[in-house]
Amino acid sequence: MKKTGTLFLLLAALLSSCKESNEKTYLPESTGAINSLVVVVGNEMWRGHVGDTIRKHFAAPIVGMPMDEPLFSIDQIDPKFFTGAVRKTRSILYVKKDTLSLAHIKKDMYATPQRVGVVKGTTDAEIIKNLEEKADEIIAAFRRMEIVAAQRRFERSLNKEGVLQEKFGIELKIPSIYKVGKQEDNFVWIDREIQKGTANIIVYTMPPNSFKNKETLVKDIVAMRDSIGEKYIPGTTVPGKVTYMRTEPAYAPAVFPVEISGLKGVEVRGIWDIKNYPMAGPFLTYILNDKENDRILVLEGFVFAPATEKRNDMFELEAILKTLRFGKTEK
Numbered sequence: 001m002k003k004t005g006t007l008f009l010l011l012a013a014l015l016s017s018c019k020e021s022n023e024k025t026y027l028p029e030s031t032g033a034i035n036s037l038v039v040v041v042g043n044e045m046w047r048g049h050v051g052d053t054i055r056k057h058f059a060a061p062i063v064g065m066p067m068d069e070p071l072f073s074i075d076q077i078d079p080k081f082f083t084g085a086v087r088k089t090r091s092i093l094y095v096k097k098d099t100l101s102l103a104h105i106k107k108d109m110y111a112t113p114q115r116v117g118v119v120k121g122t123t124d125a126e127i128i129k130n131l132e133e134k135a136d137e138i139i140a141a142f143r144r145m146e147i148v149a150a151q152r153r154f155e156r157s158l159n160k161e162g163v164l165q166e167k168f169g170i171e172l173k174i175p176s177i178y179k180v181g182k183q184e185d186n187f188v189w190i191d192r193e194i195q196k197g198t199a200n201i202i203v204y205t206m207p208p209n210s211f212k213n214k215e216t217l218v219k220d221i222v223a224m225r226d227s228i229g230e231k232y233i234p235g236t237t238v239p240g241k242v243t244y245m246r247t248e249p250a251y252a253p254a255v256f257p258v259e260i261s262g263l264k265g266v267e268v269r270g271i272w273d274i275k276n277y278p279m280a281g282p283f284l285t286y287i288l289n290d291k292e293n294d295r296i297l298v299l300e301g302f303v304f305a306p307a308t309e310k311r312n313d314m315f316e317l318e319a320i321l322k323t324l325r326f327g328k329t330e331k
Contacts, residue, residue, distance in 0.1 A: 027114075028110075030090040030112060031088045032091065034312055035072050035073060035312060035315060036073045036075070036089070037072035037074050037075070038074075038076075038077060038089040038092045038093070039058070040076075040078075040079055040093065040095065041078075041095040041096070042078055042096075042097075049128060050095065051076075054093065054095065054131065055074070057131065058072050059071060059072060065271075065310065066271050069309055071143075072091070072142070079096065087109075088110055088111040090113065090115075090146075090149060091145065091146070092116045093138065094119070096120050097123070099122060101122055101126050102118070102119075102120050103118065103133065104134075105117055106118055113145055115145050150319035151320075151322075154173070157175060157176040157177075159175065159178050159190075167188060168188075168205065171324075171327075172201070172323050177192045178192045179191070184232065186204050187203070188202065188203045189202050189232070190202075195305060195308055197281075197303065197304040197306065197308070199301070199313045200302050200303070201300070201321070202232075202233075202298075202299075204228060204298050205290075205295045206287075206295065206298060210224065217255065221253065221255070221266075222247045222252075225300075229246050230242075230244040230246070235275065235276070235277045235279065238277055243276045245274055245302075246273060246274075247270060247283075248272060248280060251271050253269060253285075254269045255267070256269075260322055265288035268284070270282070271283070281302060281303050281304045281306075281310065283301065284300065284314060284318055285298065300321075301314065301317025301318065301320065302317075
């Protein structure tokens, strides 16, 4: 009887432990539109210098856009209302005056996938200091998660055309709504219709020695884009004038280091226009050093959608280009 009783207690404890473990590990699926952010902060702080600092970083204008569009669409909520469904939001910034001074990122607190940036301080000045120091890291964590969320959404139905594999030995996970519109020996143009315009992807290669001098890198990138535009992307017919897509000459593009699928290179953000015709929009270009194949691989996304917001369309293109893989992959 004593052994049986002991065994029963051990079994009961084991079952109880399993139940508690399951309750702790289960999290609901996170919610929220792409590039949306819930900021949990007191109303008074939101209206003051703390709120100004939050907006300066998290609603900063995106680089390379023809009109100002913020990094995130922000919904502010007072901490006393931070309950229920709002806790399942994918990206959350929690700012609070406390006895502690800290700033860190928490993963999957209330839902999954989820990132919660937590910033605390004993005074407004301390909170602002912590925000200034940690904002870039928190933003990067939010953006990485948003990229994955966007990729998961469009991976449900993928384009099955194999032109990129055939011509360049690469694959991109592209939503099925995109279609190949033009292909040449060293150039592929894939696009889809969006509100009042099109979202576009182009892929081509350049010789491995195309960019030799760091001092002239931006100039060389502009020259490359303009030559490709003149050759493959004509503009609207204008009698007596040559029209083609080029880099907007009034705005130098911004260049950042990047690594995608093991290839190092640069990310270029700027504005394109049509020479001799009033059309323009944002572009995002990845110029990657593909040493194994003795070439420079160029992936670009650009949007034409006059008088409309383009942030989320450009973000989708970024998410697509970052799915770059070499060789055949299953879809």
